[in-house]
Amino acid sequence: xxxxxxxxxxxxxxxxxxxxxxxxxxxxxxxxxxxxxxxxxxxxxxxxxxxxxxxxxxxxxxxxxxxxxxxxxxxxxxxxxxxxxxxxxxxxxxxxxxxxxxxxxxxxxxxxxxxxxxxxxxxxxxxxxxxxxxxxxxxxxxxxxxxxxxxxxxxxxxxxxxxxxxxxxxxxxxxxxxxxxxxxxxxxxxxxxxxxxxxxxxxxxxxxxxxxxxxxxxxxxxxxxxxxxxxxxxxxxxxxxxxxxxxxxxxxxxxxxxxxxxxxxxxxxxxxxxxx
Numbered sequence: 619x620x621x622x623x624x625x626x627x628x629x630x631x632x633x634x635x636x637x638x639x640x641x642x643x644x645x646x647x648x649x650x651x652x653x654x655x656x657x658x659x660x661x662x663x664x665x666x667x668x669x670x671x672x673x674x675x676x677x678x679x680x681x682x683x684x685x686x687x688x689x690x691x692x693x694x695x696x697x698x699x700x701x702x703x704x705x706x707x708x709x710x711x712x713x714x715x716x717x718x719x720x721x722x723x724x725x726x727x728x729x730x731x732x733x734x735x736x737x738x739x740x741x742x743x744x745x746x747x748x749x750x751x752x753x754x755x756x757x758x759x760x761x762x763x764x765x766x767x768x769x770x771x772x773x774x775x776x777x778x779x780x781x782x783x784x785x786x787x788x789x790x791x792x793x794x795x796x797x798x799x800x801x802x803x804x805x806x807x808x809x810x811x812x813x814x815x816x817x818x819x820x821x822x823x824x825x826x827x828x829x830x831x832x833x834x835x836x837x838x839x840x841x842x843x844x845x846x847x848x849x850x851x852x853x854x855x856x857x858x859x860x861x862x863x864x865x866x867x868x869x870x871x872x873x874x875x876x877x878x879x880x881x882x883x884x885x886x887x888x889x890x891x892x893x894x
Contacts (some may be wrong), residue, residue, distance in 0.1 A: 656806060
């Protein structure tokens with residue numbers, strides 16, 4: 619699925635599925651809502667670009683942060699494509715319950731998979747396989763937020779976050795700061811030390827922007843990152859949000875995909891600091 623005008627289902631395809639306008643509207647609603655609820659990384663990053671722009675020609679605004687700021691000439695970038703397949707059997711045509719149940723599950727898995735691709739880049743393949751999510755162009759996603767072979771931290775999360783912020787400041791990246799961590803580190807941040815009011819999160823939050831502490835199931839255990847977003851450093855572009863598409867038909871059994879296209883854009887590499 620690589621052509622811009624092929625996204626979504628046309629009227630003929632919806633008729634073959636027995637999907638009325640009401641069913642189709644419900645499917646689009648649950649896909650959008652479920653993917654949004656499952657993803658954790660994209661909400662932490664500012665958006666860039668317009669929906670349904672060319673997913674194979676993303677503009678690259680990587681900045682040469684020299685004495686005179688500049689953007690070197692670069693070719694267009696290709697977005698990643700993730701998809702989750704599901705089947706509507708011949709006896710399920712027109713069954714809104716079946717369609718919504720399958721689309722909801724597929725959209726949830728796609729939302730989690732999106733996190734993995736943004737955090738790990740090409741290193742997300744194994745994680746995607748556990749979700750049965752297919753990918754294209756993942757090897758062309760050179761930017762990611764968790765470093766390859768990043769070691770899990772072996773000290774209190776507060777110490778790691780404070781050091782990461784200091785390292786960013788030392789490089790001239792002065793916030794606002796957001797942190798994205800693995801679930802075990804997120805739990806650690808809320809774990810009281812001596813009493814209910816001394817959990818590390820109470821010292822972490824003032825160092826970050828409002829609602830700036832995030833977790834993702836896709837982050838490897840013990841890992842995390844702090845990002846300085848001031849000055850247009852990091853964005854995510856989404857040419858195609860999760861959309862139901864037609865894959866094929868055999869014996870009136872119809873295979874569909876939920877597909878999305880997106881790319882992480884890191885304009886300033888120095889604005890991304892792993893937890894150590």
